[in-house]
Amino acid sequence: MNLDFSQIIPYIPFMLEGIWVTLKFVFFAIILGSILGTVLALFKIGSAKPLKWFADAYTSIFRGTPLILQLMIIYYSIPQLTGYDISPFLSAILAFGLNSSAYISEIIRAGIQAVDKGQLEAAQALGVPYGAMMKDIILPQALKNILPALMNEFITLTKESAIVSTIGYLDLMRRAQVVGADLFRNFEPLLFVGVIYWCLVMGLTVIGRMVERRLKLSD
Amino acid sequence: MIDVQALSKKFGDNLVLSDITTSIQQGEVVAIIGPSGSGKSTFLRCLNLLETPSSGNIEVNGKNLTASKKDIHKIRQQIGMVFQHFHLFPHMTVQDNLMYAPMKAKGVKKHAAEEKARQLLERVGLGQKAKAYPNSLSGGQKQRVAIARALAMEPELMLFDEPTSALDPEMVKEVLEVMKDLAKSGMTMVVVTHEMGFAREVADRVLFLDHGVLVEEGEPESFFQQPKSDRARNFLDKVL
Numbered sequence: 354m355n356l357d358f359s360q361i362i363p364y365i366p367f368m369l370e371g372i373w374v375t376l377k378f379v380f381f382a383i384i385l386g387s388i389l390g391t392v393l394a395l396f397k398i399g400s401a402k403p404l405k406w407f408a409d410a411y412t413s414i415f416r417g418t419p420l421i422l423q424l425m426i427i428y429y430s431i432p433q434l435t436g437y438d439i440s441p442f443l444s445a446i447l448a449f450g451l452n453s454s455a456y457i458s459e460i461i462r463a464g465i466q467a468v469d470k471g472q473l474e475a476a477q478a479l480g481v482p483y484g485a486m487m488k489d490i491i492l493p494q495a496l497k498n499i500l501p502a503l504m505n506e507f508i509t510l511t512k513e514s515a516i517v518s519t520i521g522y523l524d525l526m527r528r529a530q531v532v533g534a535d536l537f538r539n540f541e542p543l544l545f546v547g548v549i550y551w552c553l554v555m556g557l558t559v560i561g562r563m564v565e566r567r568l569k570l571s572d
Numbered sequence: 573m574i575d576v577q578a579l580s581k582k583f584g585d586n587l588v589l590s591d592i593t594t595s596i597q598q599g600e601v602v603a604i605i606g607p608s609g610s611g612k613s614t615f616l617r618c619l620n621l622l623e624t625p626s627s628g629n630i631e632v633n634g635k636n637l638t639a640s641k642k643d644i645h646k647i648r649q650q651i652g653m654v655f656q657h658f659h660l661f662p663h664m665t666v667q668d669n670l671m672y673a674p675m676k677a678k679g680v681k682k683h684a685a686e687e688k689a690r691q692l693l694e695r696v697g698l699g700q701k702a703k704a705y706p707n708s709l710s711g712g713q714k715q716r717v718a719i720a721r722a723l724a725m726e727p728e729l730m731l732f733d734e735p736t737s738a739l740d741p742e743m744v745k746e747v748l749e750v751m752k753d754l755a756k757s758g759m760t761m762v763v764v765t766h767e768m769g770f771a772r773e774v775a776d777r778v779l780f781l782d783h784g785v786l787v788e789e790g791e792p793e794s795f796f797q798q799p800k801s802d803r804a805r806n807f808l809d810k811v812l
Contacts, residue, residue, distance in 0.1 A: 474622055475659035479673035479725060480649030489672065493663050568663075570705075 385450030390457025
């Protein structure tokens, strides 16, 4: 056995900094994905056919191609096509946000359609306008149904965020590789960030359970 | 108040309402009865355009419903509806259920909506349940809240779609009492019901539907004692 964790000790602050770097873009990607996903879900259940086609095509493309490919395309093609030198940070938010919105839109669509149709009819019969009805009546109830699936998506996003290391973004994963190259030992730093990823996901899981309990208050 | 002209409704090839013409006056209480599948509920749901008629005209207060699809929610604000399965908003307290639509759809101020909600809950005998969530209520209580919620919009007309059919027998009475009070107060009401006693006692007029056809209409006394059509007689023999 050739294991020596003491060697990574000087690098621990460097690697811990990666938590913040990872969380920063994951946070923005989740926000972007959720907003866009909600809009796409509303397109899908709405009555305007072109919007529905758009949302379906969008989902098909972003679910049908690898995330790492989408990330590379955004990172390399934008400078080539527009001359704008996009940062790894922005590329990562865009790629993960756009990709995630495809999945989130499906989750939300299913959640909305699972809400009792009577709720919609009751709101309509009261003369509540469509937008207010969606925001105040349908989406809050859908949210309760979809929270577990949504948390799952956020957890996946957090873990898969490691692939931004391929465009040189100094996230947790990339930092483990840098340390590994410095030390000529890879296992210890990889294991170290592995534990950190696991802690992040556990944190998300706990938050998810708390929100779920809070939403169950009315039962 | 409501004028229905040659109303027909198809679901696919299935004709559920066939050429119905009738009118309902201000302050009138009309009971719609008939066997299940006769189109009673569909007829009622056409009156606030929850179902879109396949042909024919419906006017409410002189406004043609199918022609005003764009601002249908304005017309719906004047038409309260009570459903068989209540459809209270489960994530809101009873009081918020009553306050939501007046505030969102009519722009009523919060304290006014709250005051109105309090009054209405007292009126249906549920003043102490204002802060409860719907899922903690019994069926009868839920339905009374649902009636109060519809009344909070101060409608000119109330539609009831089998309001007691989903209730345990011992809870039917409390809901019917509330509806009787409402009828006494002069509210225009259209009630799809299986409660023949209620139809007989409270309604000013009975419409009998069978297979989507308005077979017979008349005053409850004469209808229940001497129905003119065989179909109505058969039906009454079975339910009375």
